[in-house]
Amino acid sequence: MQIRCYHCHRPFALGKEAVYAALQEMTTSDLSHFNAHCPHCRRANRVSRQELLHAAPDWTPEEETTDQGESVSDS
Numbered sequence: 001m002q003i004r005c006y007h008c009h010r011p012f013a014l015g016k017e018a019v020y021a022a023l024q025e026m027t028t029s030d031l032s033h034f035n036a037h038c039p040h041c042r043r044a045n046r047v048s049r050q051e052l053l054h055a056a057p058d059w060t061p062e063e064e065t066t067d068q069g070e071s072v073s074d075s
Contacts, residue, residue: 001055005038019056
């Protein structure tokens, strides 16, 4: 996904894994946008959920997994 920085106007890319991670973070935290930081000027750029979904149409939300260890009682 190509993004043009709103501050320095230089383009930078977000890879598929970064887009998937951003979508997962937005889903679990119930956010409306993701802050993509420009590698050139280090400023945050708001990227909406719709833009991320457009870049990753095959993404599906992962269900949260909890590690609930079963305790074994000694009788």
